[in-house]
Amino acid sequence: xxxxxxxxxxxxxxxxxxxxxxxxxxxxxxxxxxxxxxxxxxxxxxxxxxxxxxxxxxxxxxxxxxxxxxxxxxxxxxxxxxxxxxxxxxxxxxxxxxxxxxxxxxxxxxxxxxxxxxxxxxxxxxxxxxxxxxxxx
Numbered sequence: 487x488x489x490x491x492x493x494x495x496x497x498x499x500x501x502x503x504x505x506x507x508x509x510x511x512x513x514x515x516x517x518x519x520x521x522x523x524x525x526x527x528x529x530x531x532x533x534x535x536x537x538x539x540x541x542x543x544x545x546x547x548x549x550x551x552x553x554x555x556x557x558x559x560x561x562x563x564x565x566x567x568x569x570x571x572x573x574x575x576x577x578x579x580x581x582x583x584x585x586x587x588x589x590x591x592x593x594x595x596x597x598x599x600x601x602x603x604x605x606x607x608x609x610x611x612x613x614x615x616x617x618x619x620x621x622x623x
Contacts, residue, residue, distance in 0.1 A: 504618050507616075507618045508618040508619070508620055511618065528544070528551050528553070529553065531544060532544065532551075532553050539555055540553075540555065541553055541554055541555050567579055590604070
């Protein structure tokens with residue numbers, strides 16, 4: 487195995503391991519909370535010194551904080567399509583053909599469509615998550 491932490495097949499999961507995971511997760515939450523507070527302070531300082539939503543930087547000793555501004559543009563899809571149609575600019579409209587999977591699943595439940603006909607079209611994605619909580623004993 488190439489992982490830095492190898493799990494043996496006969497590995498026993500101890501209370502100490504779960505406690506360590508729980509403690510580290512609590513520390514992570516506290517660190518993230520503190521970092522978010524410091525980020526707010528940096529943003530506030532830059533808002534006051536260079537202006538809101540302006541890129542800037544501040545240097546203190548051997549440290550430098552920089553703020554970059556990112557911008558994205560989105561169009562209201564329905565409104566834009568209507569305007570394009572009104573202007574006879576249909577070449578600027580994409581035709582996207584997607585299956586209505588909610589209707590398909592509903593049709594399968596009432597045996598209107600055979601589920602086995604679509605087994606090769608379907609993929610299931612599994613995600614794993616671990617939570618460790620402290621229990622009161």
